[in-house]
Amino acid sequence: METIELPLLLEAMVQRYGYDFRDYAPASLKRRVHLAMQREQGVHTISAYQDRVLHDPETMARFLDVVSVDVTAMFRDPAFYKALRDKVVPAWRELPLLRVWHAGCATGEEVYSMAIMLHEEELLDKARLYATDINQRLLEQGKGRIFAIKKMKDYTNNYQKAGGKSVFSDYYTARHDDVILRAFLGKNIVWAEHNLVSDSSFNEFHMVLCRNVMIYFNRKLQDRVHRLIYDSLPVGGVLGLGHGESLQLTPYENCYEVVDRAVKLFRKIR
DSSP states (O other): OHHHHHHHHHHHHHHHHOOOOTTBOHHHHHHHHHHHHHTSTTOOSHHHHHHHHHHOHHHHHHHHHHHSOOOOOTTOSHHHHHHHHHHTHHHHTTOSSEEEEEETOTTOHHHHHHHHHHHHTTOGGGEEEEEEESOHHHHHHHHTTEEEGGGHHHHHHHHHHTTOOSOGGGGEEEETTEEEEOGGGGTTEEEEEOOTTTOOOOSOOSEEEEOSSGGGBOHHHHHHHHHHHHHHOOTTOEEEEOTTOOOTTSTTGGGEEEEETTTTEEEEOO
16 A cells, blocks of 8 residues: 555655655655654554645654754764865865855754864865755754764764864863854855755855765666756866765766765866
8 A cells, every 4th residue: 555655645745845755765765754654643654644744834844854864973984074185175275266065964064064174274264165955944953053062072083083183172162961163164154945856056166065865866866966966066176975875877977087986075077
C-alpha cells in the first residue's frame, strides 16, 4: 500500500506547498517520512499523514525539520578547510569582491567557519557569504549565532586541525548552556531560503559549497544540482563537495580540474 501512498504524499506536498521531494533517494526519504509520522499523534498510515499535511501547514513545517539535512559542525572535516586555506584562498586576495555560496547550509556552522577563516586571512570585509536552505527555521537559528556550549570542545579541535591562527574562544561569548558568536562574523552573511530542487541560480560565485547534500538525491536530481552549480560558477570558480559525493559520471565531470581530490575540492576550467 505504501508504494501507492508515498508518491501521492509527495505530489500533495508539491501541489500544496511547492516543495518537491519526488527525486530524493527513495529509501532515505521513506525512513524520514516514517520518522515524521511517529512525531504526529494519531497518524498510522501515510494516507492519514497526507491528510494532516494538506490541512495543517505546521505539520509540513515539522516535516521539513525531519527531511532537512541538519548534520553540521564548525570546521567539519578540518582537512577540507586546511586545503581551502592553503590552495584556494591565496588566489582570492586579488579579487575586489568575494562571493561564496553555501547551498544547503542548515544552521550555518560551516558558514561561520568560512567567516572565521576569511577574517584570519583579512578577506572577510570584502566577502559576501550566501547561506541558503529549504528550511526557514534552520536559517533563523543560524542567523541568531547561538550554539550549544557543549559542542565547543569538538569545534575547537576542528578549528585547530583546520589551521586556525588564533584562539577559538575569542570568537564567541559563553552564556549559560550556549555561546553566541561575535557579531562581526555575521555582518557579511546573506541568509535566504533556496530550494535546490526547483529554484534557479541567483548570482555568480567564486566558490560554491554543497557538501553532504546530494547524497540524499537520486541521480536525476544530482545532475540538476550539478547543472545549477555549474551555471553559478565562472571559469576559475571553486566547487566543494562532501566526502560521499563525486563529479564522476556527471555531465560536468570534464568541466573541472582537481584542486584536492582527498577533500573534494575542484576548479571549473570550461
